[in-house]
Amino acid sequence: MTEPLLSITGLSAVSDRENGAPILRDVSLRLERGEVRGLVGESGAGKSTIAKALLGILPRTVRVTGGAIRFEGQDLLTLKPKQLSDIMGSEISLIPQDPQTALNPGRRIEAQLTDGLRMRRGLSRQAAHDKALKLLEEVHIRDPERVLKAYPHELSGGMRQRVLIAAAFALEPKLVVADEPTTALDVTVQKQILRLIRGMQKTHGTGMIFVTHDLGVVAQICDTVTLLYAGKVIEEGPTAQVLAAPKHAYTKALLAAGPRYDRPTAGLEPVPQAIFDQLRAEMGIM
Numbered sequence: 017m018t019e020p021l022l023s024i025t026g027l028s029a030v031s032d033r034e035n036g037a038p039i040l041r042d043v044s045l046r047l048e049r050g051e052v053r054g055l056v057g058e059s060g061a062g063k064s065t066i067a068k069a070l071l072g073i074l075p076r077t078v079r080v081t082g083g084a085i086r087f088e089g090q091d092l093l094t095l096k097p098k099q100l101s102d103i104m105g106s107e108i109s110l111i112p113q114d115p116q117t118a119l120n121p122g123r124r125i126e127a128q129l130t131d132g133l134r135m136r137r138g139l140s141r142q143a144a145h146d147k148a149l150k151l152l153e154e155v156h157i158r159d160p161e162r163v164l165k166a167y168p169h170e171l172s173g174g175m176r177q178r179v180l181i182a183a184a185f186a187l188e189p190k191l192v193v194a195d196e197p198t199t200a201l202d203v204t205v206q207k208q209i210l211r212l213i214r215g216m217q218k219t220h221g222t223g224m225i226f227v228t229h230d231l232g233v234v235a236q237i238c239d240t241v242t243l244l245y246a247g248k249v250i251e252e253g254p255t256a257q258v259l260a261a262p263k264h265a266y267t268k269a270l271l272a273a274g275p276r277y278d279r280p281t282a283g284l285e286p287v288p289q290a291i292f293d294q295l296r297a298e299m300g301i302m
């Protein structure tokens with residue numbers, strides 16, 4: 017088998033904040049080049065911990081107790097800080113959750129979009145400016161010359177998120193980690209942004225890990241999905257297959273629960289307690 021873009025094997029981690037409570041339990045997943053994999057689960061499932069591990073920003077209070085995260089064959093967990101910082105932002109980038117705080121409020125958009133292009137890709141000022149303009153056009157920003165001169169506070173939330181998407185793809189990374197990138201936006205903007213992310217991902221052929229708690233979002237954007245509960249993989253596979261014929265009772269119950277952005281008026285059927293009891297029994301955590 018050829019080497020996947022990303023392969024997480026047997027990743028386990030505990031929380032030193034909570035007396036060594038397990039956060040990730042033997043998590044494995046693969047991501048091929050150009051594939052979008054949804055990482056889905058309720059709050060506390062461990063999605064953000066996996067995303068942070070991929071970005072090399074695990075908090076000190078999270079301790080990895082086993083496993084590997086191979087990116088193009090290199091285990092990110094064993095790299096030296098310098099090797100890691102060469103990869104981060106360059107080969108692996110992030111579309112963050114909150115467009116309000118992710119941009120530096122004191123710098124114009126142009127500086128924020130071109131720094132990496134100039135310093136890490138060696139582009140001249142003019143070439144970086146041209147590339148930034150092209151990126152803003154790609155994310156459908158009107159009047160990109162004006163936006164390049166703007167400060168973040170002069171832009172709407174949706175515009176800022178478009179800028180951050182442009183920034184995430186600017187250096188042509190091989191892997192983009194999207195961490196609930198539409199949670200902070202209202203529903204109509206959410207749909208446009210999801211479509212945009214998918215479009216950018218396809219055009220650039222980028223692999224993507226898409227963190228969300230929303231199976232409706234998974235249905236719209238992900239080729240494959242890994243469903244987590246309490247740090248354990250409960251189900252995984254091609255999205256169409258998992259959504260049409262879920263194997264696990266928990267997945268079925270989640271599909272029946274809502275609301276989801278794509279059907280906000282559907283009736284709510286909370287996941288029954290018996291299913292959580294069954295899951296926890298299977299995992300040996302009562």
Ligand SMILES: Nc1ncnc2c1ncn2[C@@H]1O[C@H](COP(=O)(O)OP(=O)(O)OP(=O)(O)O)[C@@H](O)[C@H]1O
Nearest residue numbers: 031033039058059060061062063064065075077078
């Ligand atoms: N900084 C930290 N130090 C130690 N433990 C942490 C830290 N952050 C989170 N945890 C623990 O890790 C577990 C998983 O949290 P994580 O944030 O990865 O879940 P999540 O699925 O991303 O949830 P959410 O959707 O709420 O972000 C939780 O039990 C949490 O208490």
